[in-house]
Amino acid sequence: MxxxxxxxxxxxxxxxxxxxxxxxxxxxxxxxxxxxxIPIQLHSVNLEMPSASAPPPPVEPKVVRIDVLPGGQLLWNGEPLAGRDALEARLAQAAGQADAPEIHLRPDRSAKYDTVAAVLASAQRHGLAKVGLVGSEQFLP
Structure with a gap:
């Protein structure tokens, strides 16, 4: 004032x-x-462009589809398996490949959980890390 x-x-x-x-x-x-x-704004955008010797794009992974039916029967790419021993043999063969395939496990809605868990445990035991559950939309209410 x-x-x-x-x-x-x-x-x-x-x-x-x-x-x-x-x-x-x-x-x-x-x-x-x-x-x-305030820093000076640049009007350029830095991009990493691929060089002439860029590696080829990756190949599509091989996919193995295992279906678990309501009665406990297993299908390997649509082909019925004789039992768990046949599944173990196929999983061991798939794990022995240089490029391990992706396992797409598709259990039926009324299949028993212990059968699905056994397939997951077998895949893990053989060292197959690329395992996915497919078809989970059938479990929605």
Missing amino acids: GIRIDSDESDAEVMVEMNTTPLIDVMLVLLVMLIIT
Whole structure:
């Protein structure tokens, strides 16, 4: 606050207007500091382009489909298996390949859980890591 003194008045009044000059000066200093500290924007985008000696695209993985039917019967790519021993032999053969196939396990809605769990355990025991459950939309209410 300040006091306004006029020559024609004998009483000194209190001035109620705020002096905005220092406020504007501080704001200008802050604006200049902000402009200086902002990094310069580049109008280019750095991209890693493939070289001429890029590796060929990966081949599609081999997929083995194992179906578990309601009675506990197993199908290997649509072909019925004689039992768990036949499944173990096929899984061992698949694990021995250089490029291990993906196992797509498709259990029926009314198949027993222990049969599905046994197939998953057999695949894990043989070192097949690419195992997926397919057809889970049939379990939705």
